[in-house]
Amino acid sequence: MNADILSLSYPLTRLVLWLVLIFAFIGLNALILVWVERKVAGYVQLRPGPLHVGPIGLLQPLVDAIKLMAKQLVTPAAGDKVLFWAAPLLAFAPVTVCFLPLPFDARFNPLPMNLGLVLILSFSGLGVVSLCLAGWGSNNKWSLLGAARAVSQAVAYEVPLLLAVMAVAITAGSLDLYAITAKQGGWPWQWYGVKNPLAFFIFLVCAVAETNRAPFDLPEAESELTAGFHTEYSGMGFGLFFLAEYANMIIVSGVAAALFLGGWQGPFLPGVWWFLVKIYCILFFIIWLRWTFPRVRFDQLLNISWKWLTPLALLDFALAVVVAGLGG
């Protein structure tokens, strides 16, 4: 075998290595994130959260994952088997690719591309297809309602998300996350989040809506639709949806950290740590939102997007264009 193919300079080797690292990263972070969510939920509700499995409950997500893997996989009798089982796989598949453009540090760049943002936005749109398939393939009216809600919600919140991201891209002059991060500095006043707070706010709201998190978690509204689109899934099917939701949260926080919070830039610590700290700050905020607010009603959700966020995002985009055009 050609010795070159094993060296780190060979692009394919680097890519494969990075994909393996990403899988490991997603797995580890999903476990940690599950623990963080349950602990934060517990402390907000004045109770301890997971406590008994491992020290302060750290092994709880691991044990839960083992439990999910051991469960029986049940297919609804009259459901479409192919669609039903394609849905969780399709939910999880695009997630891996979306991690590639995230700028963990200035030195890492597994797949140099100048359209990192476009890659992330397009692949995260695939997640909605999986919700559709899940809702239809379950042969369950509640799941169908959940899937229908998910589609309208995803479509509605893509538009302001894109516009907010474009505003930042225009200001930075590039669609490459590495370039956008490099244009910012380590201190808060150098971040785009401070220079363009409206875009940051719109991005956060759309991010929460795109990942189906409360207060926008209608597709999986636990108290109305029993469990929405993933009602019929048990065991690893549910596990994959769960994993995909947390991975999506991490991706979206990663994009927010890169676009608005200066990414890897920061004093004292090496870049990777700053990136992770910023991601976890945003994640903590998203989790905090979930455990505080009730759910928005469906038509109110669409109203917020089409009547408020989209015009504001357009305004912001126009302003960014003007400022950039004036040589700012």
Added chain:
Amino acid sequence: MQAFDPNALRGDQSSVRFEPGPTEDKLILSMGPQHPSTHGVLRIMLELDGEYILRAEPILGYIHRMHEWMAEQKTYMQFMPNMGRVDYLHAMAWNWAYAGAVERLAGIEVPERADHIRVAVTELNRISSHLLWWGAYLLDLGAFTPIMYAFDDRERILDILQDVTGSRLTYSYFTFGGVYGDVPETFAARCLEFTKYLRTRLPMYKDLVTDNVILRGRCEGIGDLPVDIARRYGATGPVLRGSGIATDTRKAEPYGGYDRYEFRIPVYTECDAMARYMVRLDELETSCDIIDQAVASLPEGPFQAKVGKTLKPPKGEACFAVEGARGKILVTVRSDGGPKPYRVKLRAPGFSNMSLFCELARGTLLADAVSILGSLDLVIPEIDR
């Protein structure tokens, strides 16, 4: 593996009226007996056009436990524990309604100390019922933390009532002519401490939930209940008071010395879910006022009137109305002179309140239906008895 039989999903005698028509647009959904938001085993058949409800019909009876039949098999005192199980959230009110009816029938007079104790524990129970309603309503709407805060406050009430009665939920504390046992010496102090504590918590509830813009969007303008519909279905309690009618059994037909206390009946005229919500939150304060007055003036004396071992009320019929957390509870007892009642009729306020759900839900979204159902404060075991 068995082949799938399409006839298996045809339905039962209740859902037959909901057969899908010639057009495929309508979705027939059974918000079935097992559902997170129906507060018990309530089944509502829905005909949906997308998310809009065209028709709704409730199907009851999944938790019919034949309480009224049991009353005919047991002696008067043996039936008392049943009353704690009819509506376990406001067990004291049902206890009082039954005890009051039998006392009226047998001509038993209740001593003053027992009256004060009865008022205090019933109002404490009302607060705990409203707190649970508040938490559960928000849980239906998707907020997962207020229920935990409500239960934390509720635990204090349950601790007080445990010291008085020994139970935490299904109380069987009333006897004919008084209460089962005297209250401990710390009772009055603990009640005053609790009401003081709850008054400091109410602003937090207002900030966290009532003023929250998302909650207002879910409750304001939802489930408009005009007064004539409320009257037609015999709605009582906060459902009626949220539509502008200021009627409360504690003021209209005073019992147990309620006419001695000064308290305000909260009334709101907006007729929507928000009005019913505000009525119940204001009733928390009203109950605090009543408890303060009742325990401050707790007289000395017997806690139980002298009643014979086996109670044999004279032939006749008597009824007694009590203001429960959900509305007006009416118990009618008919005696034929023997040790067991001839007939006990339990009028549950939830039954009338729930019947108007179908009119309210027509034309609303599914999410609104959940909100309306929550604002009616239904406890299905009380409806089915």
Added chain:
Amino acid sequence: MSVPEKLREVLTGLKSLAIGLGITGRAFCEKNVTVIYPKEEVDNLASFHGHVELVGKEEAPDVPRCVACGACAKACPSSCLHILCPVPAKEGDEGPVKMGPAPQKGSKTPGQVILDYSLCSLCGQCVKTCPVDSLRFSHHAYFVATDRKAFTLDLMERLRRQALENCL
């Protein structure tokens, strides 16, 4: 609605969201209210009504005060108490002594007192009806068993065990 009014409404809405976050944030930093059993225990079990138990005599704590009148069994709404006494043998009856429900002629103490706790509704009628105050509520709150038979309690056995423990 005019534009400044609409804007003010939006700002009030956003402010309410921020206040809500503040409340949950503060709760996050406060101490938990959970009592983590079995490491910690609640402190108010003394008033808790567990299942009923027999009260022993002052001079002989392992002998119940019960006079086998059967009033408690009759008062119970769910027929969960069974007081069994030896049935006086009829003329010509040979064989072992049969046990029957109280009251029985010639029995001033119970032979067996069985409580079927799975039927009990903790109403307290038995405790109230007893003419000699031989029944009281125990404080047994953590009653857990893997077999249903464990809920059929032999109250005399329990009394004897309690008397032994109190003596030691």
